[in-house]
Amino acid sequence: MTTLLAIGTRKGLWLATTDDRRTWQLSEPHLLMHEVPAVALDTRGGRTRLLVGTRSEHWGPTVVRSDDLGATWQEPDHGAIRFPDDTDAALERVWQIRPDAAERPGVVWAGCEPISVWRSTDGGEHFDLVRGLWDHPHRSEWGAGYGGAAAHTVLPSPVDDTVHVAMSTGGVYRSDDGGATWAPRNTGISAYFMPGPEPEFGQCVHKVARDAEDPRRLYAQNHHGVYRSDDAGDTWHSIAEGLPSDFGFAVLADPRTGGRVWVVPLVADAERVPPGGRLAVHRSDDAGRTWTTCGDGLPDGHWNAVLRDAACVDDDDPTGVYLGSRSGEVWASRDGGDGFVRVADGLPDVLCVRAARLP
Amino acid sequence: MRVPRALAADLGGARETDLVVTAAGPVSVREVLDVLAQQHPALARRVRDERGELRRFVNVYVSGEEVRRLDGQATAVPAGTTVEVVQSVAGG
Numbered sequence: 001m002t003t004l005l006a007i008g009t010r011k012g013l014w015l016a017t018t019d020d021r022r023t024w025q026l027s028e029p030h031l032l033m034h035e036v037p038a039v040a041l042d043t044r045g046g047r048t049r050l051l052v053g054t055r056s057e058h059w060g061p062t063v064v065r066s067d068d069l070g071a072t073w074q075e076p077d078h079g080a081i082r083f084p085d086d087t088d089a090a091l092e093r094v095w096q097i098r099p100d101a102a103e104r105p106g107v108v109w110a111g112c113e114p115i116s117v118w119r120s121t122d123g124g125e126h127f128d129l130v131r132g133l134w135d136h137p138h139r140s141e142w143g144a145g146y147g148g149a150a151a152h153t154v155l156p157s158p159v160d161d162t163v164h165v166a167m168s169t170g171g172v173y174r175s176d177d178g179g180a181t182w183a184p185r186n187t188g189i190s191a192y193f194m195p196g197p198e199p200e201f202g203q204c205v206h207k208v209a210r211d212a213e214d215p216r217r218l219y220a221q222n223h224h225g226v227y228r229s230d231d232a233g234d235t236w237h238s239i240a241e242g243l244p245s246d247f248g249f250a251v252l253a254d255p256r257t258g259g260r261v262w263v264v265p266l267v268a269d270a271e272r273v274p275p276g277g278r279l280a281v282h283r284s285d286d287a288g289r290t291w292t293t294c295g296d297g298l299p300d301g302h303w304n305a306v307l308r309d310a311a312c313v314d315d316d317d318p319t320g321v322y323l324g325s326r327s328g329e330v331w332a333s334r335d336g337g338d339g340f341v342r343v344a345d346g347l348p349d350v351l352c353v354r355a356a357r358l359p
Numbered sequence: 360m361r362v363p364r365a366l367a368a369d370l371g372g373a374r375e376t377d378l379v380v381t382a383a384g385p386v387s388v389r390e391v392l393d394v395l396a397q398q399h400p401a402l403a404r405r406v407r408d409e410r411g412e413l414r415r416f417v418n419v420y421v422s423g424e425e426v427r428r429l430d431g432q433a434t435a436v437p438a439g440t441t442v443e444v445v446q447s448v449a450g451g
Contacts, residue, residue, distance in 0.1 A: 058416045058446040059365070059405035077400040082409050090408035 003314060004069070005322060005355045006050060007330055008036030011348035013052055015070055021320055021334035024343045030070045038309065040097035041356040042123065044105055048358055051108065051124040053094025061091050063110070065124055081110060081118055081127045087134065089114055095152040096309070097124065103158070111151035115142050115167050119179060130179045133165065138184065138201055142170035145204055145223075152308060153208050159215050164208055164233060171203035172220065174233050185233035190225045206249045207308045211287070213258025219288065221251035221263055221308075228288045239288025244275045250311035254319050254336075259287040262313075262321060262337055264306045273303045281321065281337045297340035298323070298331060309352035316357055324350025360395065361443045362402065369402035380436075388419060389432035391442055406444055416447040 005016040005024070012029040013036045031054055038053030050070060055061040063080035064073045083089040096111035108124040111117055116134055118127035133139075133151075142149060145168030153166035161178040164185070171186040184201035191203045204223035211217035216232040219239070224247050227236040240246035245265040254260035262281050266272045274280065279302040280295040304327040314320035321333040323340070328347035331340040332355075361375045370376055378394045380386045389411070396403035406417050411432075413419060419426045420443040426434040436442060 056405075058414065060408060060414050062404075075401070079404055079409075085409075088410060090410045090412065 001316075002358045003316060003320070003355060004041060004048070004358055005330070005332065005343060005353060006039045006041060006052075007324060007344065007347065007350060008039045008052070008309075008352040009324075009328070009348040009350050010035050012036060013039065013054075013070070014344065014347060016330070016343050018332075021314075021316070021332060022341060024332065024341075026344050027070065031064070031073070035093075035351070037351045038094045038097045038110075039352050039354050040099055040108070040124070041354050042099040042108065043315075043356050043359050044099060044102050046359045048356075049123060051097045051099075053097055053110070055093050061093050063094055063097070063124065063127075076126060080120075080125060081112065083116075084129060087129070089116075093148060093150065095150040096154050098154045098156065099124075100156045101158040104156075107156075109154040109156060109163070111154045111165065111167075113148045113150035115139065115149050115151050115170060117151050117154055117165055117179065132175065132180045133173065133182050136173075136182055138170070141202065142167060143202070145169050153205075155208055155210055155218075157210070157215050162215075162232060164210075164218065166205040166208045166220070168206065168223075169202055169204040171201045171205050172208060172233050173201075185229075186236070187234065188229075188236035188238075189220065189222055189227055192224060207251045209251045209253035209261065211253055211258055212255050212260070217258075217287065219251050219253055219261050221248050223247070224269060226251070226263060226288070239284070242291040243282055244293075247272075248306075249308035250306055252311055252313050252321065255313060255315055256317065256319060257285075260285050260319075260336070261288060262311070264311055264323065266305055272305045274305075277301050277303050279306075279323075279325070281323070283337050294337045295333075295340060296338060297333075297342070299329075302327065307351055310350045312353050312355055314355035314357065320355060322353045322355050324353045326350065360391070361441055363444060363446055365446065366402055366405055366444065369399060369405065375441075385435040386438070387432060388421060388426050388434045388436055388442065391436055392419075392432065418445045418447050419443070420445060 007014040012032040015027040034054040040051040042049040050066045092113040098109040100107035108120040117130040120127040155164040220227040226240040252262040279298040310324040321337040324330045326349040329345045330343040
């Protein structure tokens with residue numbers, strides 16, 4: 001069984017493959033000199049489709065796809081994501097590409113900058129703007145995080161028409177009707193950077209992940225704060241106790257084991273480096289009640305951040321865990337994060353990683 | 360129109376293409392780019408975003424002048440003129 005790891009960087013895409021998740025073969029660069037902030041591996045239906053959000057400093061953003069592992073790339077002449085004329089908006093960056101559940105073949109979601117969510121029904125070849133969120137009365141009050149104003153997380157539920165979106169800054173929004181209508185779901189999440197009581201929305205949630213066993217259970221890494229919700233986001237409770245810091249970008253949930261979650265803490269908002277320069281993942285097997293530091297093989301003396309999509313899990317057993325750093329290094333674990341091997345180094349800043357077994 | 364090497368793939372490998380633009384009065388850069396969008400939409404959206412704005416680090420030259428220093432996309436294009444698309448010095 002071959003596992004594919006897609007590595008999106010500030011200057012292109014690299015693909016790594018392995019048959020044992022221990023020894024990896026790294027490709028030549030694809031889409032060189034294009035920033036790759038989003039990548040998805042859609043293996044539904046026995047086909048592997050790479051969907052890549054790219055952005056050229058000169059020529060703008062777009063989504064390209066490949067059905068032959070990067071040998072050739074395609075995109076529609078008019079672009080896969082194109083703001084309608086009446087919006088007076090232009091696509092700035094694709095932050096997230098998310099294939100839906102196997103039961104909804106062809107459906108792919110995208111989260112973009114400016115803050116917007118898009119839905120494709122043709123496997124990511126063309127996307128339609130999700131008007132219910134774009135026309136939301138809160139939109140004019142959503143702000144920009146340091147990296148831009150973006151919907152960076154889209155989480156369709158595998159069991160019903162619920163979709164969660166997280167944006168910076170705006171927080172978590174949930175639709176219960178497949179994207180038609182949306183409401184903020186941030187009760188309990190701190191917005192320490194805003195004066196007054198906690199707002200209904202405006203939080204800077206960095207990433208949200210869904211539990212494997214209970215689709216109503218969510219985990220969130222906030223801009224300071226690590227949270228769990230047991231009611232699909234209606235209320236959130238801190239699970240940061242036991243972690244060295246409550247700041248970070250990534251949160252991962254195991255796709256096959258309920259209650260198993262990983263975070264990659266950084267010291268603080270004003271100190272975005274691993275505590276003590278020791279890169280580590282912290283794993284919980286009880287939905288965030290207790291945490292274990294792990295990550296043998298990850299480096300000491302490492303003063304770079306793991307960004308929100310530069311961490312992922314695969315669909316193998318046991319679950320693989322993958323990290324990429326702004327240092328251009330990428331590591332893989334095939335034992336749930338206990339030990340890592342280095343897949344690549346010397347790459348440009350890693351912006352996103354995604355891994356999957358090839359059908 | 361002449362384009363940089365980076366965009367040649369969107370012209371089938373060529374660096375130049377002839378565009379026929381008909382207008383009642385003087386032809387503008389906007390009208391030239393509108394014709395480009397009809398004939399080569401993939402190339403055209405590298406030059407302008409979906410609002411029709413020139414991308415920030417794309418420069419368009421008419422008779423040796425960058426159009427932002429003239430009248431922007433309203434800049435007149437004399438018949439037979441080569442409109443040049445040039446990437447600006449940007450990035451790291």
